[in-house]
Amino acid sequence: MAIVAVGTEIVQCARIAQMIQQHGEQFLERVYTPSEIDHCAQLPDATSHFARRWAAKQAVYKALHCHRKGVRWTEIEIQSRPTCGPAISLSGIAHERALEAGVDTIHVSLGGCRSQAIAYVILWQDDTP
Structure with a gap:
C-alpha cells in the first residue's frame, strides 16, 4: 500500500459550540x-464529539x-x-475525488480534550494488481 495523501485539523470545541448555538439545526444539517x-x-x-467530526471532515477535505x-x-x-x-464514508463529489486520486482506504484517528478536537487522516492506495 502507498500513501496518497494525509490531512490533519485541530479545532477549538468552543468554536463549534458557538456555531451550534448561533445557527442551531441549520448548521448541524x-x-x-x-x-x-x-x-x-x-x-x-x-459538542466535543461534533468538534471531532468537524476536524475529521476538514482533514479529509484537505487531503x-x-x-x-x-x-x-x-x-x-x-x-x-x-x-x-x-471510519470515513464518502459520497457524491467527495467520493469522485477519492476515486480520481486512486484512494482505496481512508484511515482516521480522532482525539481531543475539553477545549480542542483533532483529527488525522491517511489516504491509501492498494498496490496489488
Whole structure:
C-alpha cells in the first residue's frame, strides 16, 4: 500500500459550540449527516464529539484537495464502529475525488480534550494488481 495523501485539523470545541448555538439545526444539517447528528446528540459532551467530526471532515477535505470543488460537508461522513474505531464514508463529489486520486482506504484517528478536537487522516492506495 502507498500513501496518497494525509490531512490533519485541530479545532477549538468552543468554536463549534458557538456555531451550534448561533445557527442551531441549520448548521448541524449543513455539516453533519442525520446519523452523525443522532450519534453525537446521544453522548455526554456532544459538542466535543461534533468538534471531532468537524476536524475529521476538514482533514479529509484537505487531503482530497476539495477546496472549490463543490464538495458538501455531508458527503464526508464519520461513522462510529464500536469495536474498531471511527471510519470515513464518502459520497457524491467527495467520493469522485477519492476515486480520481486512486484512494482505496481512508484511515482516521480522532482525539481531543475539553477545549480542542483533532483529527488525522491517511489516504491509501492498494498496490496489488
